[in-house]
Amino acid sequence: MVKRGQSVLSALPILLIGGLIVLPVVVVLSALLTPTPQIWGHLWATILPEMIGNTLVLLLGVGVGTLLLGTGLAWLTVAYRFPGRAAFDWLLLLPMAVPTFVMGYVYMATLDFAGPVQSTLRGLFGSIWFPEIRSGGGAVLVMTLVLYPYVYLLARAAFQEQARNTFEAARAMGYSRTSAFFRLALPLARPSLAAGVALALMEALTDFATVRFFNFPTLSEGIIRVWHGMMDLRAATELAGVLLLFALALIALERLLRGRARYFQTGGYSPGIGRVRLTGWRGWGAAGLCGLVLAIAFLVPVLQLALWAVRDLVQAGPSTLAAYWRLAGNSLLLSGLAAGVAIIVAVVVSNGVRMGGSGGWLTRAIARLASTGYAIPGAVIAVGILLPLSAIDHALNDLLEGWRGITIGLVLTGSLVGLIYAYVVRFMAVAYNSVESSLEKVTPNISLAARTLGASPRRLLWQIHLPLITPGLLAGAILVFVDVMKELPITMILRPFGYDTLAIWVWQMAAESLWAGAALPALTIVAVGVLPVILLLRITAAKSGSESNQ
Amino acid sequence: MRENAMLPSLKTQVITEEPRLAAGRELANGFAASLSAPHVALAQVSKSFGAVTALANLSLQVDQGEFLSLLGPSGCGKTTLLRLIAGLEVPDSGTITIGEKVVAGSSWVQPERRGVGIVFQDYALFPHMTVFDNVAFGVRCSNRPVVSKKTMDALRLVGLAELGGRYPHELSGGQQQRVALARALAPGPAVILLDEPFSNLDVSLRARVRDEIKEILTRAGATVVLVTHDQEEALVMGDRIGVLNAGQLEQIDRPEVIFHRPATPFVAQFIGIADLLPGEIQNRSIVTELGRLPLREGPPAGTKVKAVLRPDSTEIYPDAEGVGVVMDRVFQGLHYLYRVRLHSGITIRSVQHHSRSYALGTRVAVTLARHDYDSADNEAVYFIEH
Secondary structure (H helix, E strand, O other): OOOOOOOHHHHHHHHHHHHHHHHHHHHHHHHHHOOOHHHHHHHHHOOHHHHHHHHHHHHHHHHHHHHHHHHHHHHHHHHEEOOOHHHHHHHOOHHHHOOHHHHHHHHHHHHOOOOHHHHHHHHHHOOOOOOOOOOHHHHHHHHHHHHHHHHHHHHHHHHHHOOHHHHHHHHHOOOOHHHHHHHHHHHHHHHHHHHHHHHHHHHHHHOOHHHHHOOOOOHHHHHHHHHHHHOOHHHHHHHHHHHHHHHHHHHHHHHHHHOOOOOOOOOOOOOOOOOEEOOHHHHHHHHHHHHHHHHHHHHHHHHHHHHHHHHHHHHHHHHHHHHHHHHHHHHHHHHHHHHHHHHHHHHHHHHHHHHOOOOHHHHHHHHHHHOOHHHOOHHHHHHHHHHHHHHHHHHHHHHHHHHHOOOOOOOOOOOOHHHHHHHHHHHHHHHHHHHHHHHOOOOHHHHHHHHHOOOOHHHHHHHHHHHHHHHHHHHHHHHHHHHHHHOOHHHHHHOOOOOOOHHHHHHHHHHOOOHHHHHHHHHHHHHHHHHHHHHHHHHHHHHHHHHHHO | OHHHHHHHHHHHHHHOHHHHHHHHHHHHHHHHHHOOOOOEEEEEEEEEEOOEEEEEEEEEEEOOOOEEEEEOOOOOOHHHHHHHHHOOOOOOEEEEEEOOEEEEOOOOOOHHHOOEEEEOOOOOOOOOOOHHHHHHOOOOOOOHHHHHHHHHHHHHHOOOHHHOOOOHHHOOHHHHHHHHHHHHHOOOOOEEEEEOOOOOOOHHHHHHHHHHHHHHHHHHOOOEEEEEOOHHHHHHHOOEEEEEEOOEEEEEEOHHHHHHOOOOHHHHHHOOOOEEEEEEEOOOEEEEOOEEEEOOOOOOOOOEEEEEEOHHHEEEEEOOOOOEEEEEEEEOOOEEEEEEEEOOOOEEEEEEEOOOOOOOOOEEEEEEOHHHOOOOOOOOOEEEOO
16 A cells, blocks of 8 residues: 555654663663672672572472463363363453462461461460461462463463364374373473463562562562662662563573464364263362362452451441542552553554564564563563663753752652553553454455545544454453553552552551451452453453354 | 355345346446546556566556456466556556546546445455445445445345345355445446455355356446456456466457467466477478468468467377377366377377277377368467577
8 A cells, every 4th residue: 555655754653662662671681781799799698599599489389380280270171071160161260360469468367377277276276287378388379379370271272272183183093081181282282381381470570579478588579678678779770680581581481482383372263172071079079179279269368358348348437448449549540541551552563563664674573572571570670660760850850950940859750650651561562462463353455445445544544443443452451451450569669659559558558467458459459350351251252152153 | 054155145136136137227327427438548557566576567458348357377466457456556657547537647546536446355344344334335425315225226236135234254255255346336436356356265156156246247337357367267257358477468358369369378378278389380381290280371481480289179099100108197077188298209288088098108199180270260379489
């Protein structure tokens, strides 16, 4: 069409976006390459070795845990029939709605020495041995329980995608179902499993609150501690550099494991591997296992939160509610703004990629960079943004003061600008993927057909393009909205002084052991977090529905 | 599923035959009224993409109401030609005229103002609109009843008047095809462009849909340019055929002429099966390994030529002294297609009745069927060797 002459000028917005998106990573990387020896020496002599060790243990534990739990449950629901299978199929996704720090605080509160479980046991049996909850093991367990759905989701889709024929061919060649699973289904699903585990580990890497509850300091936790406790931005930056190395290693490892296969897309619908019916105790055992996971990872904590919330409302109704509405408003504003900006930026980038032209490789590279933000821990992005923004702030103030004697204050770091910026960088991938897949519906020929039928560019936009892409844009916006709602480390570092959100409130209350006080906002976050799960289910249902129509 | 979906529409067609005729007549009147000198002309049009030349100095004309098939291998530039007419590409040089209006060259007319209807290979129906809304999209008129009437006329013409409320994904491939056609026809365009419109259909459906579409377009009196790489499609549908190769128009003429009097070796070999048999001009005939092919007039004696040999103009029969050996044969039902290697090492193909089965390695005599070369129309075709 008339895409001739894509000049440097038209690529400018995309270049700008690309620059802004990589800026935080570049800042942290350059700090890593120019270390301050005294700070390094101090960090190495004190907290760094323990943090690195803990981070490794956490990644390893959560990796193995989510892989086993997610893959096992996926195989169970795809390859077997047992009571309640159809319901568990999607119910097992629900723990995804619970942020790690909410899960962490609920279990720490219930299972800790002073919690109801141990108190009851002591009341019954006197002094007994109970495993130490505030430990690496506790943190790994809690995170595994809410992060396994990433692996479950991708593994389930991969198993469903696998052709029945391939599987039956293996059976015909004398493999049992079990050995066919290990020799065939599992290796075929490897790219999806790698992607799922990588997603889970990215979440584990970015978390600082859960590990703080469980007294298991990792790098993310360390960054928040040195920044909040000592306001030491240099040390925080050095730590962020180390954390960034972990994230980059994770990306590399995932690419390596994924091999040449692409990310799994829930595309095709195939009859899948025939389900075998589990009878008798096996069937009930399978149902019991799924039920147990669901109970531990979702029902019990949600129930506990609900009980606390009710107690809190009864005890301190009006004051709780007043605070609640204020914080919910803040969360809503932040999430809404971030979702809007992320979608707009994603549309600009995606559009740039489609227009292609001579600078096509550049826009494609930027698009790829934009989608790596998800792998970068929130603390790294926050520090990488804080440094340049506060430098700009101070320069601006010095300038104005010297010139006119005015102090304008911290316009960037003191406002929501930095916060929104960081959210967009971190969750760009979510927005971009949604926008991209909805733009795919607008094939070049559809636009051309409309034009040859006499449609003006404006009519093309309003009657063809927007109606086609709006559902996808909305879905993307919802996903970003929910992610921001659950976000903690970025909010902790970049929020304007005294600007609280629901997630911040949960964190502060829980850190003060005010369990009941944290319950209402935590419950709200979980409820909002169910949205993307529903969205996900609707998308897969619509897909398999339309496929089976043909 | 697809087959079933087609059945009711067959019935529909029979029932709605009368309204369809009427609708066709009205659309045809619309064409005649809206255009004073309706034809499409390209003059010296060139287009390249980077280093690749898609079209080089190409000229052709389409008359009003004519059906032109553009045929060529993939990458020959035929789709580029279509997109140039539609205004989806800008020519590097040359002039394109639709009606009396210069649309590219000295002036430029946007695609939406050209009055061109396109049916794309993937139909490009608007998935979020009903069949009716799809077809009505291009009918620009503020008077709703008029829009509705024109839309229904177009739908009736393609036999889908009953399915206006459906969405594209609820239709079979053949029905989607006809919606795309109705959508292109409804605004009463000066010319309809069809871009490989049948390649997405099952082979079993293709022939029937093709005939239907041809009939609809003939009834509408539309000026049509069809682009295809399928020679049968081009032969069956086109009033004239333009054969394109590497951005050049090799020949443009009636299907029979293209077949019987190919202008270039490429055309001879691209349309139907043909072998090129070396020979020499002597005495107003071409002397070849297989005998003489008479000519009414020709180049001077001694000129080296290559004669076009169709597989159905030779007879073969077993002969121990024969000039050829059967190398290969393919049973095609009604006949065998033989590959025969001649003394000189050249291989020719020959079609024989299915009862004439010769084993591989059989030595055969090859004779030329005289009747193929004895009249002016059927005179041997040859190309002078350079």
